[in-house]
Amino acid sequence: MMVEFKSDRYALDSLLGEGNFGSVYKALDKKTDTYVAIKIEKTQKISQISMEVEVLKQISGENGFPKLIDFGKYEDKPYVVMTLLGQNLQKKFQIIRKIISVERVLDIGIQCFKRIKTLHDYYYIHRDLKPQQFLINEDFNVFLIDFGLCRKYMNSKLMIHVPYSDNRPFVGTANYASLNTHLGIQQSRRDDLESFCYILSYLLYGKLPWIPNDKIKYDEKSIKKIKTTVAPSNLFASSSLVQFFIYVKSLTFEKNPDYQYLFDLISQALFEEKSSSMSIFIIDGSTNSKSSIKKRERKSRKKTINNKFKRSNLCRSLDNINISINNSSQTQVCDHLPEFKDRKIFKSQILRAAESPIVQERLKCCVM
Numbered sequence: 001m002m003v004e005f006k007s008d009r010y011a012l013d014s015l016l017g018e019g020n021f022g023s024v025y026k027a028l029d030k031k032t033d034t035y036v037a038i039k040i041e042k043t044q045k046i047s048q049i050s051m052e053v054e055v056l057k058q059i060s061g062e063n064g065f066p067k068l069i070d071f072g073k074y075e076d077k078p079y080v081v082m083t084l085l086g087q088n089l090q091k092k093f094q095i096i097r098k099i100i101s102v103e104r105v106l107d108i109g110i111q112c113f114k115r116i117k118t119l120h121d122y123y124y125i126h127r128d129l130k131p132q133q134f135l136i137n138e139d140f141n142v143f144l145i146d147f148g149l150c151r152k153y154m155n156s157k158l159m160i161h162v163p164y165s166d167n168r169p170f171v172g173t174a175n176y177a178s179l180n181t182h183l184g185i186q187q188s189r190r191d192d193l194e195s196f197c198y199i200l201s202y203l204l205y206g207k208l209p210w211i212p213n214d215k216i217k218y219d220e221k222s223i224k225k226i227k228t229t230v231a232p233s234n235l236f237a238s239s240s241l242v243q244f245f246i247y248v249k250s251l252t253f254e255k256n257p258d259y260q261y262l263f264d265l266i267s268q269a270l271f272e273e274k275s276s277s278m279s280i281f282i283i284d285g286s287t288n289s290k291s292s293i294k295k296r297e298r299k300s301r302k303k304t305i306n307n308k309f310k311r312s313n314l315c316r317s318l319d320n321i322n323i324s325i326n327n328s329s330q331t332q333v334c335d336h337l338p339e340f341k342d343r344k345i346f347k348s349q350i351l352r353a354a355e356s357p358i359v360q361e362r363l364k365c366c367v368m
């Protein structure tokens with residue numbers, strides 16, 4: 001339902017999203033004759049919009065962040081006006097997950113990582129990173145939003161890190177929060193990076209060990225329990241991304257993360273994916289009806305003939321893939337899939353991918 005919002009300048013158009021703290025609307029800015037996004041807060045004791053405005057004032061000009069247009073109060077409700085951006089990654093992936101290539105997901109992941117680094121460069125941590133906080137436009141440019149829960153992790157004048165504390169109330173979103181956040185430990189840069197790992201794994205595979213699918217929801221206690229035992233290989237198939245997660249988990253509270261090292265690790269994963277002759281399409285088979293798989297396969301085959309090896313256009317359920325590897329040679333011509341027909345796949349690539357429990361679960365890999 002649309003809120004009451006009378007303004008000479010803005011005319012509310014439609015609801016873009018609703019969170020715990022407020023509602024975001026598309027609105028016409030009559031002054032500039034452009035569409036903008038207005039976030040109107042539900043009345044709160046402690047307004048989050050003041051922190052959102054504080055961060056936006058500083059970070060607005062940076063690549064991948066919305067521009068702050070205006071802010072104020074309507075009756076007792078604070079609001080902030082910013083540039084209208086695209087769909088959030090959660091919604092977008094519900095639509096494109098079945099057709100997006102791993103390369104493209106990693107490219108999106110790199111952009112998400114860069115946005116987190118930029119925020120950290122301004123001495124803020126986000127504390128509520130999740131796919132819904134990254135918006136993506138038609139050109140696949142990624143923007144970070146929602147700075148209401150941000151906090152300074154360092155006094156930027158004195159360059160003193162905030163002190164360690166525990167017994168803190170839970171802040172954030174259980175599915176993507178770091179384990180230390182569940183344990184009540186004060187958040188710092190490492191926690192945003194751990195959330196990033198969970199987001200990236202979710203985008204790659206469409207699930208996490210505590211999100212078996214989009215319908216089942218675990219409570220915070222159960223999520224915390226699973227996170228205490230999760231192994232890096234439960235999250236990633238790529239050894240570079242496994243390394244990324246291990247490094248992030250090894251960071252101490254005040255440690256300045258080596259962003260360049262982390263950037264190199266995701267770039268390496270992307271490079272391996274690009275140079276690999278086999279791109280694995282991670283698709284949740286459970287949501288595919290037989291007829292929709294068949295329809296996509298027909299479309300995919302047609303495209304392969306017309307545009308041989310244009311992988312980003314191909315879509316396929318991994319549940320339907322059956323790859324055989326011949327132990328006697330290093331490469332194997334794979335005839336099972338039209339897009340791989342007559343192409344040599346390095347056995348090591350398949351074996352490496354198949355080591356991951358996530359991939360194993362989806363990929364019926366038959367090693368002869």
Ligand SMILES: Nc1ncnc2c1ncn2[C@@H]1O[C@H](COP(=O)(O)OP(=O)(O)OP(=O)(O)O)[C@@H](O)[C@H]1O
Pocket residue numbers: 016017018019020021022023024037039066082083084085086087088128132133135145146148
């Ligand atoms: N500038 C924008 N352009 C387009 N859509 C937006 C914009 N800002 C927010 N949205 C949409 O509104 C949703 C909620 O926004 P936001 O996270 O800022 O609100 P919130 O009330 O703080 O939510 P939460 O409780 O999840 O933190 C986003 O996921 C997105 O879909």
